Amino acid sequence: MAYTGKQLFTTLTSDGTLTLELEDTTFPDPTGNQVLVKMEAAPINPSDLAILTGAADFENADYSPGKVVATMPEPFNSGQKARHGQRLPAGNEGAGTVVATGDSDTAKALMGQRVACVPGSAYSEYAIADAAMCLPLGDHSAEDGASSFVNPMTALGFAENAKMDGAKSILHTVGASNLGQMLVKICQEDGLGLVNIVRKHDQVELLKGLGASHVVNSSDDDFMDQLKSAIDETDAFYGFDPIGGGKMVDHCFKAMEQVAVGKMTEYSRYGSNQQKRMFIYGRLDFGPTTLTPSYGFGWTLSGWLLTPFLQTAGMETVGRMRKRVLDNLTTTFASSYKTRVDLEGMLTKDAILDYRQMKTGEKYLVTPNG
Numbered sequence: 001m002a003y004t005g006k007q008l009f010t011t012l013t014s015d016g017t018l019t020l021e022l023e024d025t026t027f028p029d030p031t032g033n034q035v036l037v038k039m040e041a042a043p044i045n046p047s048d049l050a051i052l053t054g055a056a057d058f059e060n061a062d063y064s065p066g067k068v069v070a071t072m073p074e075p076f077n078s079g080q081k082a083r084h085g086q087r088l089p090a091g092n093e094g095a096g097t098v099v100a101t102g103d104s105d106t107a108k109a110l111m112g113q114r115v116a117c118v119p120g121s122a123y124s125e126y127a128i129a130d131a132a133m134c135l136p137l138g139d140h141s142a143e144d145g146a147s148s149f150v151n152p153m154t155a156l157g158f159a160e161n162a163k164m165d166g167a168k169s170i171l172h173t174v175g176a177s178n179l180g181q182m183l184v185k186i187c188q189e190d191g192l193g194l195v196n197i198v199r200k201h202d203q204v205e206l207l208k209g210l211g212a213s214h215v216v217n218s219s220d221d222d223f224m225d226q227l228k229s230a231i232d233e234t235d236a237f238y239g240f241d242p243i244g245g246g247k248m249v250d251h252c253f254k255a256m257e258q259v260a261v262g263k264m265t266e267y268s269r270y271g272s273n274q275q276k277r278m279f280i281y282g283r284l285d286f287g288p289t290t291l292t293p294s295y296g297f298g299w300t301l302s303g304w305l306l307t308p309f310l311q312t313a314g315m316e317t318v319g320r321m322r323k324r325v326l327d328n329l330t331t332t333f334a335s336s337y338k339t340r341v342d343l344e345g346m347l348t349k350d351a352i353l354d355y356r357q358m359k360t361g362e363k364y365l366v367t368p369n370g
Contacts, residue, residue, distance in 0.1 A: 001100065003027045003036060005125025006066075006343050006368070007089060010051050014084045016077040018056045022066040022343055027126045032102040035110050035117075035131050039368040040142035042094030042122035043335065044346070045150050046242065046282055046358050052090050053356045054080070055286050063349050076286065091122030091366070095137060095145040099126075107131040114138075116145035123343060125368045135322060140329055146365060147178075147335035150306065152325045154281070155182040155333075157309045158240050159190055160317060165277075169193030171231070171239030173248050174284075175215060176203035176360045178335055184212045185332040193234035197227070197248070203360065218248075227255040232262070237274060240304065242282030247290045249278050249301060257295035271296015279304035284358060338362040342370050 007025040012018050030036045044052075054076055061070035072080070095116045101107040114137045117129035137145040162170050170187065174180050175196025187194040188211055195214045196207050207215045214230040216223065230236070237256050241249050253276055260274035276299040280289070291301070310318050325333050338361070341351055346366050355364040 002029065003038075003099065003126050007121065007124035007126075008091070008343060008346075009087045010090050011085070011087045012054075012072060012077070012080055012083055014077075014081075016072040016074070018054070018070045018072045020052065020068045020070075020347055022347070025124070025126075027128065030100055030102045030107065030128055033104040033107050033131045034102040034128050035098045035107050035115075035134060036100040037094075037096040037115065037117055037119070037127050037129050037134075038099050039094050039096040039122055039124055039127050040114075041096070041146035042091045042366045042368060043147045043150075043337070044355050044364040044366060045092060045147075046284065047150060048090060048092055049356055049358070050283070051083070051088055053352065058349070058352045058356065061349070061352075063347075066344055066347060068347050068349075068352065089121030089124065091124065091127075092120055093118045093147065093149045094122035094127070094366075094368075095142040095148070096127070096369075097142075098134075101131070104131065110134055110136065114140070114142060114145070116148040118149050123346070123366055123368065125343075135326060137326075137329075143337075143365065144329055144334075147363075148325055148329060148333065151179040151335065152182060152333040153310070153321060154306050155179050155186055156321045156324065157304075157306055157313075158183060159186050159192055160313060160321065161279075161304070161309060162192060162238055163190075165238065167238035167277075169195065169234040169236035169238065171195040171197070171236040171252060171278075173197045173239065173241040173243055173252065174360075175207055175212070176200075177242075178361075178363060179242075181207070181210060182333055184210045189332070193236055195227070195230040195234055195236040195239075218251075224251065224255060227251065228259050231255055232259045237276045239278045241278055241280050243285050244280050244283040245285030245287030245289060249280065249289060250291050250294075252278055253291070253295040253299055253301075257299075260298075268296075271298065273298055275300070277302075281305065335363065336361070337365040340365045340367055342366070343368050 119127035260272035
């Protein structure tokens with residue numbers, strides 16, 4: 001039985017025209033290990049905005065019901081040359097009810113169940129998903145389970161990666177984010193030290209209320225002194241940053257090095273031997289990442305993405321992480337939303353200009369079937 005419903009597509013052409021458009025789509029019958037999910041809830045995460053909005057000019061875009069046409073400026077348009085002309089679905093994750101399955105036992109076992117899934121096409125009334133990547137939600141609502149993959153598994157991935165590398169503490173540059181709040185709880189549960197960087201006083205109070213021991217406000221005049229003190233107390237030479245552009249990574253490396261140098265007994269022209277590592281896992285700032293020659297040579301900066309980490313972590317670790325998420329879905333891994341919109345609502349000017357700002361505590365939830 002074929003199902004038909006609205007689905008969001010995003011297309012970027014070589015001249016820099018970005019089109020977001022709802023189209024009626026007929027979904028094929030699932031085969032093998034596939035399931036067809038009637039989508040009930042899907043969050044708009046920063047990772048979704050990469051193809052959904054990017055750096056396009058939505059202030060001056062052309063808006064019509066179910067369709068938006070905007071201009072992608074340079075160098076961002078040329079930087080996405082590989083996707084020019086491709087009609088891409090959007091929406092990394094969400095939750096809904098399985099209405100049809102392929103013929104594998106894993107798929108058939110999910111028939112009629114509410115599941116969280118990662119189809120990559122969650123902004124749609126229906127989505128084809130891999131049964132092996134679906135998480136049965138039991139009595140949990142679709143809203144409870146909608147954000148059960150990207151942020152929870154990423155936060156858990158940071159902790160798992162740190163433990164694999166022998167790090168005893170983590171530094172996180174957006175501590176008050178939804179993911180950051182999860183990380184506070186995870187590190188408490190796992191006995192890992194954590195240094196949280198935030199931008200506002202009320203965010204300091206928020207994390208302190210969750211039990212965070214080390215919260216540093218980047219807006220304070222003595223930010224670097226606060227940061228060095230927190231790193232000194234925790235040995236947090238291992239950090240994660242979703243900002244990407246600007247000088248935050250540089251600040252972190254500087255503070256780490258100054259703490260390490262302060263513990264040296266002999267001078268070295270090459271700086272400390274302390275290994276300092278930062279991972280960029282997002283691009284909240286599209287500008288260049290600024291680094292300065294002020295922290296010796298014992299540092300590494302690299303990218304971090306969830307899917308490659310899960311592929312290297314192995315099924316046993318991934319299974320353990322997924323069970324932990326489900327067991328703590330409404331506590332450690334709970335998500336909150338500023339507002340809810342349907343598919344048409346997410347393409348209005350007010351909504352796009354709001355959710356693309358990615359403000360802390362102001363996540364949108366899309367309800368594809370109203």
